[in-house]
Amino acid sequence: MAITTKDIAKMANVSQSTVSRCLNDSPMISEKTKKKVLKIAEEHGFQFNANARSLSAKKTNTIGVILPKSLFISGEVHFRSWQNELIESLERMEFDVIVSFFENRFTKQNNIKRLIAAKKIDGLIILEPSLNDETIAILEKTDIPYIFCKYLPPFYKTREVDFVCVDQYKGGYIAADHLIKNGHKKIMCISANHIGGEFGLRTEGFKAALHDYSLPYHDKMLFYGDATFDSGYRVIKDNVDVLRDFTSIFAQNDLMALGAIKALRELDIYVPQDIAVVGFDDIELSTLYKPYLTTVQQPTKEIAALTCKRLIDKLNSSETMKQKLEISPTLVIRESCGISY
Incomplete structure (x- = not known):
């Protein structure tokens, strides 16, 4: 009988999702755990076709970062550091990044709606502090994981939602x-x-x-x-x-x-x-x-790293629990x- 990821998880005393991450060389898993899992897989003749899995899952390996629609009006200087830290964290994890304003500056098209409909992204990081009802409905229906960064999402008190922001x-x-x-x-x-x-x-x-x-x-x-x-x-x-x-x-x-x-x-x-x-x-x-x-x-660097880690964790597992993190400034x-x- 062919060995499964469930069998490997049991032998390695880790979760099945951790095995999957090890096989996909996820940066979220320590090198020690990866070596342990891969050794067990090799010893038991586990066959893993990463390319086939990627095709079947239709992954883009791309994350969308949504900047506020007000940014190009006010030109807030500190947003450059937020954007740079998020891109650096995602690129370190070997993800491509699409950076968009919430709205197209010329057509006023909703870029969250466009990116999700076009299936161009695996996940979303949202820095837009004000979402309309249509966008909230789109996010709640999509299977694409998303997380709010920097700002408290407008509906955080009435809905379960992931966010990482400053206190x-x-x-x-x-x-x-x-x-x-x-x-x-x-x-x-x-x-x-x-x-x-x-x-x-x-x-x-x-x-x-x-x-x-x-x-x-x-x-x-x-x-x-x-x-x-x-x-x-x-x-x-x-x-x-x-x-x-x-x-x-x-x-x-x-x-x-x-x-x-x-x-x-x-x-x-x-x-x-x-x-x-x-x-x-x-x-x-x-x-x-x-x-x-x-x-x-x-703490821009810390928040960006936590945001990206949380999003990738959501991509690599079926976890539904939401995390609300407020990080203290200094x-x-x-x-x-x-x-x-």
């Missing part, structure tokens, strides 16, 4: 906590009204830190930009008369923080001597101009806050 609430908290511990009780907060909820979560974390230190919060502490450098600049220039009420600024992304610093410099208000500034994201520009920016660093302390606690 934005905690990021807002640790930014405010750092300023308060350095003696700042009057903090200007510059947020943005962007779809996806990350700025709202950062604001809630900011408020929670104030509450924990018994410091008052009021709406006059909160200002809005649009996540661009120019909007951070404009918030400062348009509110010169209230700057004296604050000793520090928490700008909820680095571009707005850097724009604010430029405006302050033009007003002869010096950072950090006169006012401290904290940003969010830790983009490359944070260390290109003096003073270097203290900022909340999103504070990178630089010159814009002066002496740290």
Whole structure:
């Protein structure tokens, strides 16, 4: 009787899906386990035709990465690092990558719908924070595994769904906590009204830190930009008369923080001597101009690696359980806050 993968799994004391991954040389399995499984397969004359399996399964060995439709409007600098880290992780696993915006910029065609219908991909990584009902219905019906990255999916509270993202609430908290511990009780907060909820979560974390230190919060502490450098600049220039009420600024992304610093410099208000500034994201520009920016660093590399690993795990098994992972950010302390606690 011919030996099966089930038999090999029993002899190797591993799962049948692990045997399958070993036979397919999956990067998710350790070399030690692969050698053990392959040795058993060879000793018992197991015949495995990888090419035939690939053809029968109609695999493309290609992963789709969906960028937000708002990205080509706002041109958010930090998305380049997210995209690069995801592509690097997938290429290391020997997958090809198709990168698309959520919508075709000219025809407005839904690229998630197009890629699934055309059967061009084996899986999807989605960085779009706002999905319409049609797209959600398509995802729920497809057999193609998908996972959300960076943003909480819009329906995560009502549906079981895989995601790996940053704990934005905690990021807002640790930014405010750092300023308060350095003696700042009057903090200007510059947020943005962007779809996806990350700025709202950062604001809630900011408020929670104030509450924990018994410091008052009021709406006059909160200002809005649009996540661009120019909007951070404009918030400062348009509110010169209230700057004296604050000793520090928490700008909820680095571009707005850097724009604010430029405006302050033009007003002869010096950072950090006169006012401290904290940003969010830790983009490359944070260390290109003096003073270097203290900022909340999103663990992009870790999240990209976890996202890709999770998706490939889903491709290589029939597991249906969903994983919801929120990764903690960290504070990178630089010159814009002066002496740290």
